[in-house]
Amino acid sequence: MAKAWYPVIDYSICTACGICVAQCTHGVYDAKKAPTPVVASPVLCVDHCHGCGNRCPVGAITYVGEDTEWTPPNSASVQDEAGCSCGGDCAAKKTVLVEYLYLDLNTCERCIGTDQELKEVLDTLAPALALAGYTVEYRKVEMTTREIAIQNRFLSSPTIRVNGRDLCAAVAENDCGCCGEISGTQVDCRVFEYGGETFEVPPKEMLAEGILSAVFGEKGDTQRDTDYEMPKNLRSFYDGKQNKTECGCGGGNCCG
Ligand code: SF4
Numbered sequence: 001m002a003k004a005w006y007p008v009i010d011y012s013i014c015t016a017c018g019i020c021v022a023q024c025t026h027g028v029y030d031a032k033k034a035p036t037p038v039v040a041s042p043v044l045c046v047d048h049c050h051g052c053g054n055r056c057p058v059g060a061i062t063y064v065g066e067d068t069e070w071t072p073p074n075s076a077s078v079q080d081e082a083g084c085s086c087g088g089d090c091a092a093k094k095t096v097l098v099e100y101l102y103l104d105l106n107t108c109e110r111c112i113g114t115d116q117e118l119k120e121v122l123d124t125l126a127p128a129l130a131l132a133g134y135t136v137e138y139r140k141v142e143m144t145t146r147e148i149a150i151q152n153r154f155l156s157s158p159t160i161r162v163n164g165r166d167l168c169a170a171v172a173e174n175d176c177g178c179c180g181e182i183s184g185t186q187v188d189c190r191v192f193e194y195g196g197e198t199f200e201v202p203p204k205e206m207l208a209e210g211i212l213s214a215v216f217g218e219k220g221d222t223q224r225d226t227d228y229e230m231p232k233n234l235r236s237f238y239d240g241k242q243n244k245t246e247c248g249c250g251g252g253n254c255c256g
């Protein structure tokens with residue numbers, strides 16, 4: 001009788017971070033579809049391995065054939081692992097997934113500034129989180145195309161997510177001259193509200209507090225953006241960029 005053990009993805013929770021695809025060394029997932037996890041060869045899955053499920057920061061993976069007490073991470077408490085017979089790096093790990101999604105790191109001052117602040121905060125927090133048994137996974141993705149933005153359910157630039165949740169409770173934006181320059185159209189980008197003030201680059205305190213509360217604070221439901229629709233603002237940005245490319249002027253006055 002064929003073995004029945006393989007991962008099942010709950011796509012209503014999955015944030016398409018790609019960690020599970022990167023984690024599995026057994027060819028279960030279709031690498032060409034990454035970061036979206038597509039279980040292409042379930043038969044290759046190692047019996048009773050929970051490797052990808054243990055790494056999923058939002059608890060989106062369960063297993064056909066599950067007959068242990070294993071619980072997906074971030075849904076409650078994990079960490080007593082039934083074990084994997086593959087001998088690879090499939091042991092239980094507590095993962096903090098930090099995602100940085102942005103439009104541009106060449107021109108946009110707020111994307112560049114946020115990138116620098118976030119890096120410094122992560123460099124400081126990572127050793128402390130490691131002491132508490134957490135591995136920080138950092139996923140930094142430039143939203144170069146409309147397709148990548150849709151795949152990542154991108155709402156506003158820049159976006160920082162911790163374990164699938166936006167660090168900001170809501171989207172607030174103002175006019176971004178830099179992204180306007182890139183696209184030749186008026187574009188609003190994100191501002192960060194913290195301590196009664198509004199910042200175009202989030203202060204380190206805000207980032208540290210947001211990351212630590214996502215890890216150690218109350219765990220709300222993972223945001224489920226199943227009804228994602230790209231905001232008009234971003235559509236204008238990508239349309240403007242495309243017009244500039246097709247025009248070939250390199251951003252001259254004709255596209256402004
Ligand atoms: S359970 Fe293990 S072998 Fe199966 S897909 Fe996940 S990491 Fe790969």
Ligand code: SF4
Binds near residue numbers: 014055
């Ligand atoms: S959220 Fe979980 S299931 Fe989705 S890609 Fe990331 S690790 Fe895989």
